Amino acid sequence: MRMSQLFTKTSKTAPSDEMAKNAQLLIQAGYVHKTMAGVYSYTPLGLRVLENIKRIVREEMNAIDSQELIMSSLQRKELWTETGRWSDELVDVWFKSHLQDGTEVGFGWTHEEPIIELLRNYLKSYKDLPISVYQFQNKLRNELRAKSGIMRGREFIMKDMYSVHATREDLDVYYEAVIAAYKRCYDRLGIDQDTYVTFASGGAFTKFSHEFQTICEAGEDYVYLHRGKNIAVNEEVIDDAIVELGVDRSELEKVKTAEVGNIFNFGTQKSEEMKLVFTGEDGQQHYAYMGSYGIGITRVMGVIVEKFADEKGLVWTENIAPFKLQLVAIGERGGELANQLYGTLMKAGVEVLYDDRAERPGVKFADAELMGMPWRVTISDRGIDSGEFELTSRQTGETVTKSYDELVAFFID
Numbered sequence: 319m320r321m322s323q324l325f326t327k328t329s330k331t332a333p334s335d336e337m338a339k340n341a342q343l344l345i346q347a348g349y350v351h352k353t354m355a356g357v358y359s360y361t362p363l364g365l366r367v368l369e370n371i372k373r374i375v376r377e378e379m380n381a382i383d384s385q386e387l388i389m390s391s392l393q394r395k396e397l398w399t400e401t402g403r404w405s406d407e408l409v410d411v412w413f414k415s416h417l418q419d420g421t422e423v424g425f426g427w428t429h430e431e432p433i434i435e436l437l438r439n440y441l442k443s444y445k446d447l448p449i450s451v452y453q454f455q456n457k458l459r460n461e462l463r464a465k466s467g468i469m470r471g472r473e474f475i476m477k478d479m480y481s482v483h484a485t486r487e488d489l490d491v492y493y494e495a496v497i498a499a500y501k502r503c504y505d506r507l508g509i510d511q512d513t514y515v516t517f518a519s520g521g522a523f524t525k526f527s528h529e530f531q532t533i534c535e536a537g538e539d540y541v542y543l544h545r546g547k548n549i550a551v552n553e554e555v556i557d558d559a560i561v562e563l564g565v566d567r568s569e570l571e572k573v574k575t576a577e578v579g580n581i582f583n584f585g586t587q588k589s590e591e592m593k594l595v596f597t598g599e600d601g602q603q604h605y606a607y608m609g610s611y612g613i614g615i616t617r618v619m620g621v622i623v624e625k626f627a628d629e630k631g632l633v634w635t636e637n638i639a640p641f642k643l644q645l646v647a648i649g650e651r652g653g654e655l656a657n658q659l660y661g662t663l664m665k666a667g668v669e670v671l672y673d674d675r676a677e678r679p680g681v682k683f684a685d686a687e688l689m690g691m692p693w694r695v696t697i698s699d700r701g702i703d704s705g706e707f708e709l710t711s712r713q714t715g716e717t718v719t720k721s722y723d724e725l726v727a728f729f730i731d
């Protein structure tokens with residue numbers, strides 16, 4: 319992508335109406351546009367990051383035999399009255415509206431009830447089980463406070479997955495497989511070091527649900543950690559958990575975290591409420607066992623910004639960066655050689671953001687730092703004379719010099 323063609327522009331200052339660092343930087347660098355508090359649009363740069371996060375999550379969900387689908391945002395009221403969750407007292411984030419004929423509809427804040435209704439159509443026999451399905455979907459929630467930028471949206475992207483099983487044992491095995499898959503996701507997303515499987519409030523059939531909590535100052539949760547024993551407990555269940563886990567409160571360290579994922583074991587509770595049944599080997603009707611598993615895609619993006627950005631701007635890891643490198647051309651001959659390098663790398667499938675604008679070097683370098691690609695390559699007249707070009711790591715700020723051929727080899731191998 320040539321920067322001269324990129325319609326978004328960086329701005330010199332952070333937006334004044336935005337308190338969260340993640341949104342400030344993403345807006346300033348041209349990755350997102352704020353529509354209103356808690357509602358953001360993603361520009362081509364922002365979309366590339368989201369798609370990279372989704373690709374990782376998609377690969378890991380496919381690897382545990384889940385099948386991707388996409389469900390509607392508009393939902394029928396009747397589904398929710400089956401479980402009592404149409405109630406605004408029980409669910410305080412509902413956006414609701416009505417059709418022209420007066421029929422009430424809700425905007426999906428989760429798809430637990432709708433997925434059961436969908437699966438009821440297909441589930442007949444134990445031979446149809448297990449089933450696991452997932453989607454990347456825009457959830458709509460009328461959140462009271464939306465002050466954490468893209469980490470708490472009123473509209474946000476969630477990966478939600480649902481699994482259905484014939485037996486409790488089968489669900490338990492799958493639940494563990496999901497935990498392992500989630501760990502692989504956070505590992506590939508670069509936040510595994512600081513992400514903990516955390517005991518949190520219930521589960522219908524289990525005492526606790528499990529959250530994936532990432533240590534992050536900008537988060538909204540508090541977690542008690544035992545790093546040695548690798549135990550993490552959400553503040554909300556700390557008293558229960560201490561008893562259950564046999565640890566002493568004084569051994570635990572209180573840390574600020576962001577919830578990047580959440581998984582629930584529903585047992586047969588939801589199936590009983592909504593009559594999700596199948597014929598067993600014994601010829602009898604049985605309620606299915608169900609689990610529900612979420613990852614906050616846009617929240618993860620915000621957490622990554624918060625954790626890795628520095629005073630100069632965004633810092634992306636290679637796995638999710640929109641482009642692998644920002645190629646900066648300086649001078650006339652520099653421009654010609656940069657054109658050539660851009661063509662070579664593009665042909666090899668390397669993602670390059672090519673700063674071909676007629677701007678001063680200082681402006682280009684500052685933008686490269688703000689936009690945060692893992693590598694910056696500078697092709698200047700001076701470099702051509704010396705035969706050495708600068709390769710700068712955004713993460714460490716270190717610069718090494720390489721010949722033209724070495725640069726090509728660095729990115730293509």
Ligand code: ATP
Nearest residue numbers: 469470471472474476577578579580612613614617
């Ligand atoms: P929270 O406790 O942060 O309000 P939740 O428990 O209501 O979240 P879930 O319904 O479990 O969230 O949703 C699954 C995942 O979606 C969460 O783990 C989180 O990563 C993400 N998520 C939830 N609400 C939001 C939001 N308003 N904006 C962005 N991501 C969110």
Ligand code: MG
Nearest residue numbers: 529577579580
């Ligand atoms: Mg949660």
